[in-house]
Amino acid sequence: MDERGESRLYAALPTLYLLLFFAVPVLAVIAGALAAGGNDAAGLAREAARLASTDYYRNRIRFTLLQATASTGLTLLLGLPLAYVFSHYDFPGRRFLRAAYTAPFVLPAIVVALALHAYIGPRSLTGLDLLTPLGPTGAILLAHVFYNTSLVLRVVGNHWERLPPGFGEAARTLGASRWRALARVELPILRPAIASAALLVFVFDLSSFGIIVLLGGPRTGTIETLIYQELRSFSPHYGTAALLAMFQLLVTYLALTLFVVLQRRSRTHWTPRSRTERRPLPRPALALLVVATLLLTGPPIALVAAAFRYQGEWSARPFQLLASSEATLGSYTAADAVANSLRYAVATLVLALALASLAALALNRARRAAWAEGLLLLPLGVSSIVVGLGLLLSWDGRFLPDLRTSGARIVLAHTLIAFPFASRILAPTLDAVPPALREAARTLGARPFEVVRRIDLPLAYPALGVAAVYAFGASLGEFGATLMLRRPETVTMPLAIFEGFTRLAPDARVQANALAAVLLVVALASFLLLERLRIRAWGEFA
C-alpha cells in the first residue's frame, strides 16, 4: 500500500465521525430551519437579507468580531512581551511561573467567570471592585485575556526560545540597537508563529460562550449567545439561528485556514537550537511579571479562597453542603456531577485520542492540504450550541438511532471539540519525525501498520500525553453543547455550577463556588500532568 492509500485508510474513521456527528447535526439544524420556514430556500435567503440589514444583528455581529479582535489584540499585548521575557531572561522560578501562567487555559469558562468575580467583582474577596467600572464589555475582554495569554506565551515562546541567537547577534554586530534587532529581525522571523497564535486566539474568542453569558450585559450579545437566546425563546426562529451559525462557521473556517497556512510557514526553516544563554532580569521585565502574575494567578487563588467563605466567615461549610445529599443544587448531588464529568472526560479522552491519532496520521501520509487541515479544525469554531441542537434534532430515533437518553451524546459532542484540538497537537510532532526513519523501517521489512506502531506512535508518545490532557480538560470544561443536551441524569460540573450560580438561594451560590473550586483543582491537576510530559515533547501547536 502506498502512502496515498495509507492516508485514505486512516482518514476513514475520523471522516466518518465528522460526517455523522458534525455534518449531520449541522445539516439537521439547517434542514430544521428550512422546515420551520416552510421549506422555502428563498425564504431563508430573504431571512438572511433581513438579518444583514437589521441594525440589531449587524451590531451584534460587529460586536462579536470587534470583541474577538480587541481581545486578541490585548492578549498579544500581554503575551508577546511575556514570551520575550521568558525566552530571553533567566530568573528563579521561571519554569514554575510559566506553568502557572498557562493554567488559566485549561479552566472552564464558568470557573473563569466565577474566579474573576471572586477576585475583582462586586462581592470580591480582595475588596476591589474592578468589574463594575469595567462594565460587561471590559469584563469580557479581561476574561479573554486571562484565558488566552498562555496560548500566545506557549506558541510564540516555543519558537522564540528556539530562534538561534545568531540572527539577533548578527543584527547587533551590524549596528542595530537591541530594539531594532528585535523589531527588524526577530519579530519578522517570528511573524508566522505570532500570526498563527493570534488566529487561534481569535477563533476561541469568536465562539466564546460561557464568558459572555456569565460576565456580559444587555448589549454584549455575540453570535453565540444570540443563537442560544433564539433557541430558548418562547417563539424560536430556527432559521435565524441556523443562519447565524452558518455565518460564524464561515468566518471561523477562513480564519482557521489562514492559521494553518501560516503555521506551515512558521515551521522551522532555520535549525532550532535551545537557547543556552539567558540574561538576568531587568527591572521593566520584573514589573511585567508582577502584572502578569497578578492578572493570571490571582483569580484562581481568589476562587479557591472564596470557596471557603460562608456568610462572611471562613468556613468549610460550602463543601459540607456540597457533599451532603441535601444539596440544594437540584435533583442531583454534587457527587453525581463530578462523577459524570469525570466519566465523560475519560471517554472523550479515549475517543478523541483515537480519532486524533488517525487524523494526524492521515494528514501526515498525504501531501497535506491547508483546506483539509482547516476543515479538521472546523468543529472548534462552530457554535457549540448549534452542535448540541443538531445532535438533538438528528440522533433522535427517527432516521438515526436514538441517543437522547444516553451519555454517549455528551461524549460525542465533547469529542467533537476535543479531537481537532488533539490532532492539532499530534500533527506537528508526527511531521517532525524524519520521513527517512519510516523509510528505513520499511526497507527493514516493517509493514505500514507496523511502522505506525513501532515508529510513529512511540516517537509521538509525549505529544499523545499532551493531547490526552488537553482532550480531558476540554471535556471537563465544556459548557455550550452540554447546556443544549442536558438532561438531569447527564449533569456535569459546569452545568451544576451554572445552575447554582443562577439561583436565588444564597446557599446555592456558595455551593456553586465550592464546586467551581473543585473543578479548578481537577483541571489544574491534569494540567500539571501535562507539564511533566512536556519535558519530552517540544511545542504543542507549533
Place this chain on the structure above:
Amino acid sequence: MSRLRVEGLHAAYDGREILGGIDLDLPAGELHAVLGPSGCGKSTLLRCIAGLKSPTSGRVLLEDEDVTRTSPERRGVALLHQEDTLFPHLDVRQNVAFGLRRASDADERVRHLLELVGLPSLAHRRVHELSGGERQRVALARALAIRPRVLLLDEPLSHLDQPLRVLLRADVRRILREAGATALYVTHDREEAFALADGIVLLDAGRVVDHGGPARIHEQPGSAHAARLLGRRNILEYRRQPHGVETPAGPLPVALPPTAPAQGTMALFEEELTAQRGGEGPKGRVEAVEYLGGRYRVGVRIGTTLLWAEQARADVSIGDEATLDLRDAIPRAWPSR
C-alpha cells in the same frame, strides 16, 4: 545476496523526468559505486530500487524475480540513508534487531553483527550517545541484520569529516566483503568510489554514462562525457594530422591510437602532461599554479585553450612562458556526439 538488474528505468517527480532509462547489471556479491554530480538522479535511482518510489516505466529484477511492483517491506532491499536514521527511541541492540521481529536467533545475530562492524560492547547504548562514525556502523549492522538481497547506501559517509571518512571507508569495504553483500554505493567523492568499488557507474542527468571496473573507467572512460564526469579538464575537439592532431589549441604532437576516429573529441590526462620552461612542445602562458600539497597543477593557455598539467614540481610561475611536454601523453579519443 542477489544479482541486481535494472532495465529501462524511468522515473519522474512532479512531471519532470529524473531518470531517463537506466540499465544496470550488478553481479551478486559485488559492490558498485554510483558516481555523479548533484541532481543526476542517484538518490532517485536508489529509491526506485528500494521500492520507495514507483518508476514510470522499466523493471527492477533481483535474480530473476521482477520486484518492480513489490512493496519495500517485502523486497528485501535495505537502504542506508544519507541522514541518520537510527531510531532514537530504541537502543543499539533494539535498532539492529528491528527487522528481526520474531527470529529466535535474534540475539545471536545482533551480537555477530555488532562484532562485524566493530562495536561489540555498545549493545545497550542509547543512540544519542554514539558518535557519527559509530552511528553509521550501527546503521550498517541494522541493514545487514535482515540479510538483504541487495544493500543500497546513499552517501553514508558524507556527513563525516575527512579523516573519519577515510578510516571508515576501509571498514565498510571489509564489512560488506565479509557479508558477501551485493551493494550499490552512491557517492560524489571520486576517491571514495575508486577505493571501495568493484565497479563504477557514472550517472548524469538521469542516464548511465559509463559503467565498468575502476581501472578501466579510470584509464579508458567510455566517452568524453564520462571523462568530464571523472574530472578531466583537458577535453578538446581534434582532427587527425600526419604527426599529431589539430585542436583549438593549435597543433599538438600527440600519438593518437590507430583505432581512434579521424576526428572527434579527445582527453589528455593532466598527470601525463608537464609544464616547464623551455623544451619541446606547444608554448603558452601560465595562467594558474595550484599547489595541492606535494603536487602542482599548472594551467597553461595555449592559443585560446587552457590546458592543465599535474606534476611533482613546478618551476614556472603565473605569467611565465611555458612549454607543455606532451611526450608521455596518451590521448583518449571518442567520436564527436
Place this chain on the structure above:
Amino acid sequence: MNPWTTPIVVLLILTSASAGCVGKKRDCTDEGPANLGGQDLRVLDNGAWDGAYAFIKPIFEERTGSRLVQIRAEDAGAALKQVQDSKGAPVADLIYGVDNALFAQGARAGVFQAYESPRLASIDTAVIRLNDFRFNGVLLATPVDHGFVGVNYDRAIRDEASEGALPQTLRDLAGASWASQLVVEDPRLSTPGLGFLVATVATFGENGDYDYLDFWADLLDHGALVAQDWTEAYVVHFSAGYGRGSEGFAGDRRLVVSYTTSPAAEAYYGNTTPPSVSFEPAFGVFHQVETVAILQCTPHVALAKAFVDLLLEPEYQNAAAENMAVYPVTQNATMPEAFTMHATDPKDLRPAPFTGDDLDRNVPRWLDEWTSVYQKHQA
C-alpha cells in the same frame, strides 16, 4: 513501554464504555406501575418553585412512599424547550410553570398528557377558565395557582415624590422620568415578561395612533432595562427586591414588573412593612394562571396523577401564597393575613381580557413584533 500502560488503557476503555451506556428505549404506551410507592417522580419547574417544592416534598413522600425530585430550569422558556426537545424521552414526569400564555404552544407540540383530576371541581371557575387549558377538547394541564402580573415600585419613591407625581397609567411609565427607573423581563424568555407584554397589547391595542409597539419604543428609548428573567429583575436590579442588603448589591431600578402579591410576600416574610408597593389603581395587569402538566411518555403515570391531585388539595393550596406569593385556585382556600392586607384585591384588578384562544393565535406574532422593536431600540 511502561508496565503501567496496559492496565491504564484497559481502565480507560472500561470507564468510557460506562459513560456511553445507551439509555433504554421507552415504549410510550407503558404507563408504569399502578402503585404509588418506590418510585422517583421528577418535576421540571420554571425556576421559581423552590419554596413550594420544599413545602410539598415531605408531604408527598410520606403520602406515597416515593421520592419527589425537582429539576430546575432557569425559566419557563428553558423548561418548555427541554420538554419539546426531549419528546418521546422526557427529562421529567411533570412540568410546572406553563401558564395560560404558553399553554397552546406546548399543547400543539404534543408533549402533555391528558388528565382530568377528580379534584377539578374544587377549582374556583369564576376566576379560572379551564377551557383555556383544553386542546381539542381534552384537558392537558391543571391550573394550580394564579397571580397578577403588574408593576411594583420601591416604597422610597412614594416618600420622595408627591402623590400625584407617581405614574398613574401605563403610558406614564413610558415617560422619560419613569422609564429609566423601570426593569422589565424579556417576554421571550420569562412568563411574567410575556404577561406584561400581553397587558400592554390589551391597553394600547394593535392599531391606532399609539399602539403597544409605540409604547415599547418609547419605553426602551427612555431607558427601560430588559432583564433575562424574573430572578434577575427582582434580585439584581430592583432596588427594593430580594437582593437588597446583600454584599455588593447594586440594584438601582425602582420600578419592576412583578406580581401584585410580591409586596405582600415581603411583608409576610419580613414581618414588616413591605419595601415595595403595587400600583393602585393597577395598570398593565395580566392575569397569569400557572399549571402543572403531566408529560407524554412518562413512566410514572399513576404517581404523576396522584401528584396533580395533591397540588389541588387544601394543604398545598392554602400554602400557595406563602410559598410562591401567588393565589390559590381552589374555592375556599385561605390565605395569610399579610396577603389580604397588602395585596390588591383581585376583584379590583382589570387584567387583560384575552382568552386562551386569543393568546394562542397571537402570542407568537406579538413576540416577533416586540422583538423587532426591541432590536431597533436596543441596537
